[in-house]
Amino acid sequence: MKRTRFAGDACPVARAVDVVGDWWSLLIVRDAFIGRRRFGEFQTGLGVAKNILTDRLRKLVAAGVFEQVPAADGSKHKEYALTEKGRELLPVVVALGQWATCDATPFTPVDRETGRPVRLVFRSADGRTLDPRDVRLTPAETG
Amino acid sequence: MKRTRFAGDACPVARAVDVVGDWWSLLIVRDAFIGRRRFGEFQTGLGVAKNILTDRLRKLVAAGVFEQVPAADGSKHKEYALTEKGRELLPVVVALGQWATCDATPFTPVDRETGRPVRLVFRSADGRTLDPRDVRLTPAETG
DNA sequence: CCGTATCCATTCCGATACTG
DNA sequence: CAGTATCGGAATGGATACGG
Numbered sequence: 064m065k066r067t068r069f070a071g072d073a074c075p076v077a078r079a080v081d082v083v084g085d086w087w088s089l090l091i092v093r094d095a096f097i098g099r100r101r102f103g104e105f106q107t108g109l110g111v112a113k114n115i116l117t118d119r120l121r122k123l124v125a126a127g128v129f130e131q132v133p134a135a136d137g138s139k140h141k142e143y144a145l146t147e148k149g150r151e152l153l154p155v156v157v158a159l160g161q162w163a164t165c166d167a168t169p170f171t172p173v174d175r176e177t178g179r180p181v182r183l184v185f186r187s188a189d190g191r192t193l194d195p196r197d198v199r200l201t202p203a204e205t206g
Numbered sequence: 207m208k209r210t211r212f213a214g215d216a217c218p219v220a221r222a223v224d225v226v227g228d229w230w231s232l233l234i235v236r237d238a239f240i241g242r243r244r245f246g247e248f249q250t251g252l253g254v255a256k257n258i259l260t261d262r263l264r265k266l267v268a269a270g271v272f273e274q275v276p277a278a279d280g281s282k283h284k285e286y287a288l289t290e291k292g293r294e295l296l297p298v299v300v301a302l303g304q305w306a307t308c309d310a311t312p313f314t315p316v317d318r319e320t321g322r323p324v325r326l327v328f329r330s331a332d333g334r335t336l337d338p339r340d341v342r343l344t345p346a347e348t349g
Numbered sequence: 350c351c352g353t354a355t356c357c358a359t360t361c362c363g364a365t366a367c368t369g
Numbered sequence: 370c371a372g373t374a375t376c377g378g379a380a381t382g383g384a385t386a387c388g389g
Binding site (some may be wrong): 066067069073074075076077078079080082084085086089090093095097098108110111140150151152153154155158159160161162163164169170171172173174175176177178179180181182183184185186187189192193195196197198199200201202 | 225241307320324331348
Binding site for chain 1 (some may be wrong): 350351352353354355361362365
């Protein structure tokens with residue numbers, strides 16, 4: 064029996080899990096957000112086996128999360144850059160980080176211009192900020 | 207060789223992945239947000255094998271995401287309710303949902319009081335809403 | 350330095366059968 | 370309905386050796 068796949072599932076969470084729902088993919092994406100781009104940077108930074116890293120990078124490229132860009136420092140090797148779709152994973156990474164943070168946080172989301180820290184929050188249509196506990200999930204919203 | 211674990215990792219994302227970074231856990235949590243509480247509801251709704259579901263629920267209870275509450279309709283069985291820590295996973299679920307959404311969304315986050323839809327956004331300290339692409343991750347922020 | 354290919358242990362998953 | 374026990378197959382993950 065094969066493991067069930069969720070790529071064609073109606074639920075977006077399920078489809079997302081199908082792409083980044085393994086132990087390494089999200090950590091690679093996180094490293095990319097910190098600024099890592101090279102195979103070796105991911106490899107030594109995460110301590111992941113090289114074949115695993117190869118596999119994950121390939122899948123993430125196929126999923127449109129990363130793209131291979133030709134150079135950067137002039138070397139003949141490729142680098143891995145987040146695509147637009149990949150950069151849109153930032154809320155996921157930050158949400159996970161906010162959830163599990165205890166005290167020592169190795170990274171913080173900041174405003175790109177001012178450099179000041181930002182938070183991930185829920186916002187209603189009229190601009191109010193809501194506490195997560197004031198938000199609920201409603202199934203099959205039509206409209 | 208055992209699979210590497212991240213429970214003691216400094217990175218909160220890694221620790222989060224250690225808890226909810228498998229295929230089923232996040233989907234169970236998602237179902238819980240929609241309102242599912244019973245073993246059978248998870249089982250038929252997700253189509254997961256019962257032994258797997260047993261294992262995941264046990265681990266999620268041990269991780270403090272779920273707690274077993276005595277009753278609800280008077281039956282002698284237990285139900286699974288999200289703890290405070292579990293409810294704080296809502297941004298993660300919503301972020302994943304927002305990322306993978308194409309058109310058909312089986313659920314939407316709404317304001318618990320007004321019932322109107324809400325979005326997950328970045329907010330700066332002075333109250334401005336930032337686009338994800340205007341946010342970057344800075345490593346080892348001190349302060 | 351950047352990957353690829355192979356090998357092997359572990360783990361995971363799903364089906365089934367069984368108990369209360 | 371709510372679980373537990375077991376079992377076989379599949380996929381994963383890690384180490385290592387190898388090639389550009």
